[in-house]
Amino acid sequence: MNTMKLVTIITESILEPKVVEDLTLLGARGYTVVDARGSGSRGMRSADWDQNQNIRLEVICSEQVATIILEHLQKEYYSNYAMVVYVSDVSVVQPEKF
Amino acid sequence: MNTMKLVTIITESILEPKVVEDLTLLGARGYTVVDARGSGSRGMRSADWDQNQNIRLEVICSEQVATIILEHLQKEYYSNYAMVVYVSDVSVVQPEKF
Amino acid sequence: MNTMKLVTIITESILEPKVVEDLTLLGARGYTVVDARGSGSRGMRSADWDQNQNIRLEVICSEQVATIILEHLQKEYYSNYAMVVYVSDVSVVQPEKF
Numbered sequence: 001m002n003t004m005k006l007v008t009i010i011t012e013s014i015l016e017p018k019v020v021e022d023l024t025l026l027g028a029r030g031y032t033v034v035d036a037r038g039s040g041s042r043g044m045r046s047a048d049w050d051q052n053q054n055i056r057l058e059v060i061c062s063e064q065v066a067t068i069i070l071e072h073l074q075k076e077y078y079s080n081y082a083m084v085v086y087v088s089d090v091s092v093v094q095p096e097k098f
Numbered sequence: 099m100n101t102m103k104l105v106t107i108i109t110e111s112i113l114e115p116k117v118v119e120d121l122t123l124l125g126a127r128g129y130t131v132v133d134a135r136g137s138g139s140r141g142m143r144s145a146d147w148d149q150n151q152n153i154r155l156e157v158i159c160s161e162q163v164a165t166i167i168l169e170h171l172q173k174e175y176y177s178n179y180a181m182v183v184y185v186s187d188v189s190v191v192q193p194e195k196f
Numbered sequence: 197m198n199t200m201k202l203v204t205i206i207t208e209s210i211l212e213p214k215v216v217e218d219l220t221l222l223g224a225r226g227y228t229v230v231d232a233r234g235s236g237s238r239g240m241r242s243a244d245w246d247q248n249q250n251i252r253l254e255v256i257c258s259e260q261v262a263t264i265i266l267e268h269l270q271k272e273y274y275s276n277y278a279m280v281v282y283v284s285d286v287s288v289v290q291p292e293k294f
Contacts, residue, residue, distance in 0.1 A: 010130050056130055080217050133230065182256070186285065
């Protein structure tokens with residue numbers, strides 16, 4: 001078993017195509033999205049935020065790629081969109097997949 | 099990066115409004131819900147439990163709030179509802195959000 | 197609080213009944229499924245893979261059962277299906293449930 005980083009992104013569903021594109025460009029080799037709803041503190045566009053139109057997106061990647069993803073998301077989206085990102089350690093059998 | 103607690107609650111969808119209200123009162127500042135299905139050991143009302151009507155609710159919070167949430171859920175719901183709760187450590191960039 | 201293993205399986209939705217049956221036979225006492233979409237490296241049947249027809253399945257179990265599940269999934273599905281499996285540590289209040 002190998003330890004990798006699991007990056008979980010909760011954000012507005014409208015961002016899905018853009019964030020998925022970003023993740024791929026930044027080195028992620030796969031991702032999983034589920035539809036979600038919820039509430040939380042958020043950016044300036046919060047007035048437009050439909051709480052039934054969120055996504056929960058997760059990516060398994062190396063620590064290096066995780067750091068790059070976090071810096072990018074923070075710079076690109078945090079001030080204008082509802083976005084929560086958290087990272088945890090996971091064990092995987094096939095690290096070459098990620 | 100700051101370490102916070104991620105509390106995940108799997109329960110019957112009928113409890114969503116009540117549990118969300120509880121979480122807010124107990125100090126959670128945001129939550130994410132996804133629709134789920136499944137099976138597991140549960141409380142006395144299990145006969146009524148439609149396994150396609152579950153939710154998976156997650157909350158990021160301080161360790162202190164996590165402890166309060168766990169004690170409350172256990173006291174309020176464990177004996178009468180299908181509910182599984184687990185806690186893990188996550189790293190976040192903006193701990194002031196939670 | 198007791199530490200258990202959380203096994204998360206991302207795979208094609210067509211496998212849901214079979215994998216759920218496997219998990220139960222291998223000792224899992226509950227599971228949660230959510231519908232998902234996504235992309236990633238995968239097995240030989242990738243041409244058939246509709247990326248809107250995935251599931252995200254999670255199971256809390258002992259380390260021993262987690263090991264058995266991982267070995268089984270790897271042997272049974274990895275070469276022919278899109279499947280990602282990862283494991284993390286979680287704390288639970290009622291370990292006897294799992």
